[in-house]
Amino acid sequence: MKIEPFKLERYYTFHEHSAQYSLCNSDCEAMTIGDLLSLEESSKEAFDNMWLGYTETQGSPELRQNISAIYKNIQPENLLVCTGAQEPIFLFCHAILMAGDEVIVQTPCYQSLQSVPESIGCNVLKWNVQHEEGAPSFDIDILKSLITNKTKVIFLNTPHNPTGFHFTKEQQKTIVEIARSHNIIIFCDEVYRELEHNPIFAIPAFADVYENGVSVGVMSKAYGLPGLRIGWLATQRQSITDKVAMLKEYTTICNSGPSEFLAGVALRNRNKILDRNLAIVKANLPLYEAFFKKHDELFSWYKPNAGPIAFVKMKQGRDDMQLAEQALKQNGVLLLPGSIYDYEGYFRIGFGRVKMPEALEQFDVFVTNHMLSLKGQFVLFNKSTT
Ligand SMILES: Cc1ncc(COP(=O)(O)O)c(C=O)c1O
Numbered sequence: 001m002k003i004e005p006f007k008l009e010r011y012y013t014f015h016e017h018s019a020q021y022s023l024c025n026s027d028c029e030a031m032t033i034g035d036l037l038s039l040e041e042s043s044k045e046a047f048d049n050m051w052l053g054y055t056e057t058q059g060s061p062e063l064r065q066n067i068s069a070i071y072k073n074i075q076p077e078n079l080l081v082c083t084g085a086q087e088p089i090f091l092f093c094h095a096i097l098m099a100g101d102e103v104i105v106q107t108p109c110y111q112s113l114q115s116v117p118e119s120i121g122c123n124v125l126k127w128n129v130q131h132e133e134g135a136p137s138f139d140i141d142i143l144k145s146l147i148t149n150k151t152k153v154i155f156l157n158t159p160h161n162p163t164g165f166h167f168t169k170e171q172q173k174t175i176v177e178i179a180r181s182h183n184i185i186i187f188c189d190e191v192y193r194e195l196e197h198n199p200i201f202a203i204p205a206f207a208d209v210y211e212n213g214v215s216v217g218v219m220s221k222a223y224g225l226p227g228l229r230i231g232w233l234a235t236q237r238q239s240i241t242d243k244v245a246m247l248k249e250y251t252t253i254c255n256s257g258p259s260e261f262l263a264g265v266a267l268r269n270r271n272k273i274l275d276r277n278l279a280i281v282k283a284n285l286p287l288y289e290a291f292f293k294k295h296d297e298l299f300s301w302y303k304p305n306a307g308p309i310a311f312v313k314m315k316q317g318r319d320d321m322q323l324a325e326q327a328l329k330q331n332g333v334l335l336l337p338g339s340i341y342d343y344e345g346y347f348r349i350g351f352g353r354v355k356m357p358e359a360l361e362q363f364d365v366f367v368t369n370h371m372l373s374l375k376g377q378f379v380l381f382n383k384s385t386t
Contacts, residue, residue, distance in 0.1 A: 003119035006111050007340045020332030021359035026161060026309050028195070028224030028277035028352035036225075036262055039269040050261055055254040058245055059232065063260045066267040067232055070194070070217065073208045080233045080241050081260065083252045084226070085191045085218040088233040088244065090116055091251065092187060092214060095243040097122050102150040106138060106157055108341035113155045113189060123150070129163055135302045136163035136311070140174055147178070153185045156206070159192040162341055162348040163311045164304030166196070169203050176210045185240075187214045191231075192307035194274055195222040195352075197281065201305040207234040214240060219263050221308065223273050224352065230255060230263040277352060281308055284351035287360055295367055301349075308352030311338070318345035331366040333359055 016022070037044045058064065059081025068076050082088040089112045097103065099121025105114045107126040118124050125146045129136045143154070156175070159166040167175070179186050188206035196202045207215035218231035233244055266273055285303065288310070292301050301312045314320060320337035324347060327333040338346030350356065 001119055004111070004115045006115065008111055008336070011336070011340055015328065015334050019328060019334035021355070021362045022334040022353070023350065023356065023359040023363055024309075024334055024336035024348050025350040025353050025356075026192075026348075027221050027226050027350075028308055029280055029354050030224050030227060033262065036265055039272060040265050043265050047258070047261055050257060052257060055257045055260060057248060057254050059255060060257075060260050060264075063230075063264045063267075066264050067217070067234070069267070070270075071205055071208050071215075071234060073236060074205070074215075074234045078207075078234060078236055078238070078241060080245050080248065081255055082231050082233060082248065083255060084220060084229045085189065085216050085231040086112060087248070087251060088216050088231055089113060089189065091244045091247045092216075092233060092240070093117050093120060095247045096185070096240065097152065100150075101152040102148055103153045103155060104143065104146050104151060105155040106160065108162060108338075108343040109155070109157060110161050110189065111341075113157065117153075117155070122152075125151075127154075129160075129165065131313070134300050134313070136160070136165040138165065138167075140171065140178070143175065144178055147182055147184070149182075151182065151184050153187050154179055155187050155189070157189040157191075158203070159195070159304065159307030161192065161307075161309060162336070162338070162343075162346075164302060164307055164309055166201060166304065166306040167203060172203050172206070172209065176206070176213070179210065179212065183212070185212045185214060185237075186210055187216075189216045191216065191218045191221045192309075193217065193222065194270075195278065195281065195308060196306040197278070197285075198305065205234065207236065211236050219266060221352075222277060223266055223270065224277055225263070225266055228256075228259040228263050228266075230259050277308075280354055281351055284353075284356045287357055288349065288351060291360055291364060294364075298367065298371060309348055309350050311343075311346050311348055314345050314347070320344060320347050323347065326370060327363060327366050330370050331362045333363045333366060335363075 064076035064079045093116040097120050102123045103117045104125045205215040206213035214235040219228045220226035324335040324337040336348040
């Protein structure tokens with residue numbers, strides 16, 4: 001298999017664990033095993049007594065029961081528990097797609113949604129974001145125009161990485177009707193679901209509202225437990241679950257038992273965890289509002305209504321790589337440049353972590369000391385040399 005290097009994951013591999021401050025995380029604040037177990041009486045003893053044998057390929061029946069509680073029309077047998085969200089994306093593509101198939105991908109995107117189909121030899125058509133008065137949007141008429149009789153899958157991601165865009169219920173309904181009328185599978189990456197900033201923005205999972213819908217969920221983002229590496233694929237189409245499960249026997253075979261156990265504890269207490277993480281998001285967002293108001297001449301941003309990430313536009317200059325390089329070099333602040341998504345002139349920020357305010361303070365120092373607007377041109381300069 002020939003596949004493009006995963007730009008975002010390469011970038012994180014180099015910087016995530018060494019940067020002093022991070023302003024671009026897409027996951028919510030994690031917790032310790034001890035804190036997680038304290039959410040459920042007797043779970044500590046049960047965890048200590050766990051048997052470390054192989055687990056069931058499909059995921060333990062108890063965990064699948066807990067996951068199915070997130071959905072309306074998904075039963076435990078409709079679920080395949082996997083390693084993170086990355087594995088079900090990869091396996092779904094390899095199980096369902098063939099060279100020559102046409103797929104549509106909402107772009108910019110988390111790269112595997114585009115690069116895995118490309119590596120299989122699919123013809124990938126991009127449904128590009130538009131920015132109307134700063135707010136990201138996706139034109140459904142354009143989606144319609146991209147559909148041909150060869151279109152097999154529409155890949156979506158809502159809430160969307162990196163723009164923070166989230167479909168409304170009406171938009172979701174229209175997209176499902178279009179896909180249904182052409183018998184197209186909708187594969188929706190929903191890793192940021194359940195982190196709507198107000199319940200009015202919540203929409204059903206695509207797997208719940210569409211018989212040909214496939215939803216991917218994970219413990220990593222809204223629940224803030226990426227170290228568990230537990231994710232899943234949900235679909236009412238049993239043939240899809242079965243095909244993907246067969247391929248999983250060539251990758252991870254089954255999941256880590258301790259991780260499945262801990263994911264179960266988290267999901268049985270998911271409202272507590274989501275409330276905690278939403279409180280962090282809601283405390284952090286006003287800090288960005290104040291920051292972007294203060295630096296209005298340099299940046300514009302769209303405040304999302306769901307998820308822990310947003311995309312920021314550079315108003316002067318488009319060299320997001322240089323901006324990220326300098327912010328890291330001068331003040332130890334990690335940003336995620338838009339070029340990583342082949343989308344120049346933007347950078348991604350996160351607001352699900354408790355240390356985000358510290359990182360933002362440092363970015364403010366960097367902006368104040370090292371960025372200057374000269375005759376409408378964005379330049380970076382080192383204050384000590386001026
Ligand atoms: C949209 C999206 N999908 C999938 C993933 C992969 O998730 P995981 O790390 O849990 O495998 C990410 C991670 O950043 C993501 O943002």
